[in-house]
Structures are given as C-alpha cells and as structure tokens.
Amino acid sequence: MELTKLFSSAKIGNVRIKNRIVRSATWLAGADELGYVTDDLIETYQKLGEGGIGLIISGYIGVHEHGSGNYRMTRLYNESYKVGQKKLISTIHDTSDSKIAAQIAHTGSNIIREGYELVGPSPIKVPRSIKLVRELSINEIKEIINAFIKTGTFAYECGYDMIQLHGAHGYLLSDFLSPYTNKRNDEYGGSVENRVKIIEDIYQGLRDKLGKEFPIIIKLNSHDNLKNGLTLEEGKEITKKVVALGLDAVEPSTGRTNPKYTENKSFPAVVTKNPEDENYFSQIARELKPLMNNCALILMGGIRNPLAAERFLDEEIADFISMSRPFIYEPDLVKRWENGNLDSAYCTSCNACFGTVLKGRIYCPIKHKQDKKSIKH
Numbered sequence: 001m002e003l004t005k006l007f008s009s010a011k012i013g014n015v016r017i018k019n020r021i022v023r024s025a026t027w028l029a030g031a032d033e034l035g036y037v038t039d040d041l042i043e044t045y046q047k048l049g050e051g052g053i054g055l056i057i058s059g060y061i062g063v064h065e066h067g068s069g070n071y072r073m074t075r076l077y078n079e080s081y082k083v084g085q086k087k088l089i090s091t092i093h094d095t096s097d098s099k100i101a102a103q104i105a106h107t108g109s110n111i112i113r114e115g116y117e118l119v120g121p122s123p124i125k126v127p128r129s130i131k132l133v134r135e136l137s138i139n140e141i142k143e144i145i146n147a148f149i150k151t152g153t154f155a156y157e158c159g160y161d162m163i164q165l166h167g168a169h170g171y172l173l174s175d176f177l178s179p180y181t182n183k184r185n186d187e188y189g190g191s192v193e194n195r196v197k198i199i200e201d202i203y204q205g206l207r208d209k210l211g212k213e214f215p216i217i218i219k220l221n222s223h224d225n226l227k228n229g230l231t232l233e234e235g236k237e238i239t240k241k242v243v244a245l246g247l248d249a250v251e252p253s254t255g256r257t258n259p260k261y262t263e264n265k266s267f268p269a270v271v272t273k274n275p276e277d278e279n280y281f282s283q284i285a286r287e288l289k290p291l292m293n294n295c296a297l298i299l300m301g302g303i304r305n306p307l308a309a310e311r312f313l314d315e316e317i318a319d320f321i322s323m324s325r326p327f328i329y330e331p332d333l334v335k336r337w338e339n340g341n342l343d344s345a346y347c348t349s350c351n352a353c354f355g356t357v358l359k360g361r362i363y364c365p366i367k368h369k370q371d372k373k374s375i376k377h
C-alpha cells in the first residue's frame, strides 16, 4: 500500500499544507518560568520542521497571566513575548516548509502549577480535592474573550500560519461547553447555544481583526465522560455550530487532562497496550465527519501506523492525521515514513514522558535509555 493520500498536499482555509500529517498541540514545558520562548524550545521546533511534518500545532500558549497555570508553558499576552515567538516562527519557516499554528488557551480550572486561582463558568468543587473553582463574572468573561483576541492577533503578527483555539481537555473554553462545569443561567450557560457563546465571541472578534483569509481552527471536546457532563449528542451539536460559524478545521478530542475529575476514565493521551487499542478516536470521527461540510477534520488519538493513517484518509473519515507523543520520541518520524521505512511510530503510548516535566523540557525517557545503551555498545 502506498501512502499516496498521506503525502498529498491539502489546504486548511487558504493555507496549503504539504502533507496530511499534523503535530497535535504538545506542551513541552520548554519555555522559561515566565513563559518566554527559550533557544532549547526553538531547537526542538526546528527539528520538528526538519522532520517533515506538514502542520505543527504549538503547545498551548497562555492568553492571560491567570490562565497560564502549567509549568513553563509559553505565553503571549504582551509585546515582550513577541520577540521569542517571532524567532521561533522564523526559524521554522527558514529551515523547513512546515506550517505552524499557535494553539491559544486559558487554563481555567485545570491548574497544575501551585499559586494559580482556579476559575471557571461555575463554582464547582474539583473532585477529590478541597479546591473550589471561582465563578467568573460577566466582566471577567469579556476580559478573557478580549485576551484571546489579543493573543490571536499577536500570533498573527508574529508570523504564525493559523490559530487553533483550545476548546478541549478541561481548560477554560471546554469548561464552558460541559454542563458538568457550566451551571450558569446567563447568556454563557444553559443551552448548547449559550455554552458555545464564548467560543463564538472569540471567533467573531478574531475574524473582525484578522479578516476572512487567516485560518482559525479549534481543538474541541466532543464529550467528556463525566456523569451529567458533555454527551456526544451535544458534542455533535457543538461541532455543527462551530462549522456553521466558519472555523476552518476541527480537531475533535475528549476528556480532561486532570484525571481526578473523571476518575481516570478519560484522558486525552490514552495509554495503549497493543495495536488493537490504537486509533482510539476514529469511531467518534466517523460520527462527526458527516457534520463537517467543507471544514477539515483533523483526526488525533493513538495513531501510530502509517497504513492505518492512509486508510482513514482514503475512507474520508479524516482530512488530516495528527499525532503528539510519537514526535516526542521521533521528531523525524515523517521523514522515516517518507523514506520508505513504514514501521509504526516507535512511541509505545506509555506516558512516561509526562514524568520528565520536573527535570526541564519534556522528553522521552524510553528513547533516552535506548540512546544511552547504544552509546555503551
């Protein structure tokens, strides 16, 4: 089987991407403590570009000081952050023909780092902890909407090829989508329409600033595995809504990165033990694809085998294939496939990379061990 589709170019909005392979947003804890881009992070992105990926989606970028509650995530909410971001983008554009999207986010109630206040649509108690989420006032919601628009505009000015809104994984925008976390009864809560309104306001604000041509895409929770949470039926309604708004691509996802919420039932980066568990989002994509009209569907979730990726494109379940963990292990995976070595990604989806965060930038300890062994021999 030839990888004809996987290595054919396609467009998201007006931006042509050289192949169908996307690096799904991956926070690498590679900024400095204040969220400024480091040379080490630039070098890591350069390797991803040189490795042949069509579209690299950045790790999430904080739109607000209070919404940057994870270790060494990049931030972009004032002019001072633009210098490093511009350097990162120009390095990628100068050294490869990969495109790059800025994923912009507010961490909301999904805070990993100490010292940040948990905020969200409603005063929910975070399960299995004593922490209470502080309900955002309407004025604060408007301030956050403006923060998204400002960061998106900065991303455009820095040279990013597109913007991805982070509407997944229990961060602020997805907390608005889920009835588990959103119990408001004003214009930002209640009906599906109202729960999507924050995304709609951000999108319209960005369109007004950036015009029709600049692609705006979204990573979107389609359900969250929470009792009384977001069901797939509602997720479908939300998908239809963002497609109708005019977003250029949707990357459906699920759950929360804080597994305490979901009692370990749902985590976007699933630990898989064998090839049968791979492609764990493809069934959902099959249900969502018919709702997409001309909006591209980016399929993520445990994809490791290039032949399976080709099949998903061929069967028109997806327009693009995205992966995260495989590129932590092998930044040059796409080149390897392109050069004819079609072994599945060497990443075993074990999630040991998450454990490296306290040592600095996230890396693959499995690969590290292997490299050390091969140096000894």
Ligand SMILES: Cc1cc2nc3c(=O)[nH]c(=O)nc-3n(C[C@H](O)[C@H](O)[C@H](O)COP(=O)(O)O)c2cc1C
Pocket (backbone or CB within 6 Å): 024, 025, 026, 027, 028, 058, 059, 060, 103, 166, 168, 169, 219, 253, 268, 269, 270, 300, 301, 302, 303, 322, 323, 324, 325, 326, 349, 353, 354, 362
């Ligand atoms: C270390 C790490 C960091 C991640 N950071 C982000 C992020 O910043 N934004 C996001 O939307 N998803 C993030 N994810 C989730 C991935 O983008 C992806 O949805 C998930 O890992 C499933 O894809 P995979 O099986 O190819 O890894 C992260 C995943 C990992 C492993």
Ligand code: SF4
Pocket (backbone or CB within 6 Å): 325, 326, 328, 329, 346, 347, 348, 349, 350, 351, 352, 353, 354, 363, 364, 365, 366, 367
């Ligand atoms: S530690 Fe390495 S092999 Fe395990 S999931 Fe992370 S990148 Fe993949």
